[in-house]
Amino acid sequence: MSVRVLLVDDEPLIRAGLRAIIDSEDGLSVAGEAADGAEVPGLVARLRPDVVLMDVRMPAVDGIRATTHLMSTVDEPPKVIVVTTFENDDYVYDALVAGASGFLLKRARPEEIVAAIRTVLAGDSLLFPAAIRRLAAQHAPAPAADGLLGAGLTEREREVLRLMAAGLSNVEIAGELYVGVQTVKTHVGNVLAKLGARDRTQAVIRAYDSGFVTPSR
Known part of the structure; x- marks a missing residue:
């Protein structure tokens, strides 16, 4: 079945460009469009997209508020990829904390956009881990101690x-630890469950915010 993508951006030209890229790719299709975050709840309920490409800055309801609302009100929310003009946009880290699975730059090449959608759906690696690490270095708090001690890991x-936060995929973690990929998947699933994280990105953000791992500052 085709992966359904909802486009949310206040610039019609951006939406048109994204639509052209996605609809030309086998296995992907645009389910609908919105010009503001306020339209997202109704469209998600009606169209049931698998992924939302969400502009992080919009005039009425921005991508952070729209993402927060989705994560708190929808039982099985779609994956959210926030789209931004600048990689160091303060809003991007806030959107990741709110529940987004990754981010894209508006100048991303078509193949990067397609790869981003497929990456967040697969869930076995981080989208642009080095960039997420840089954002964490700029915006994550600096706790004095490991805040995950009570998580029971x-x-x-x-x-x-730790290896997830370093950006390693399941296959790479398996090689690093000399175990099978299925064993790694089991460990990752346990980590997500114990941290109450819906995906890999959220677990890594939790690791940064808690002080369990410290990005270079």
Whole structure:
């Protein structure tokens, strides 16, 4: 079945460009469009997209508020990729904290946009891990101690989370730890469950915000 994508951006030209890219790709299709975050709840309920490409800055309801609303009110919310003009946009880290699975620059090449959609749906690696690490270095708080001590992670799960935060995929983690990929998937699933994180990105953001891992500043 085709992956359904909802486009949310207040610039019609941006939406038109994204539509052309997505609709030309096998297995992807645009389910609908919105010009503001205020339209997102109704469209998600009606169209049930798999992924939302969400402009982070919009005049009425911005991407952060729209993402927060989706994550708190929809039982199985779609994956959200926020779209921004600048990589160091303060709004981007806030959107990731709110529940977005990654971000894209508006100048991204067509193949990067398609790869981003497929990456967040697969969920076995981070989207642009180095960029997320830089954002965490700029915006994450600096706790004095490891804030995940009460999460009940085993030592192996803590090791897996550190490797996730370093940007390693499941296959790469398996190679690093000399275990099978299915074993890594089990550990990742346990980490997500214990942290109450809906996906890999949220677990990594939690690791940064808690002080469990510290990005270089």
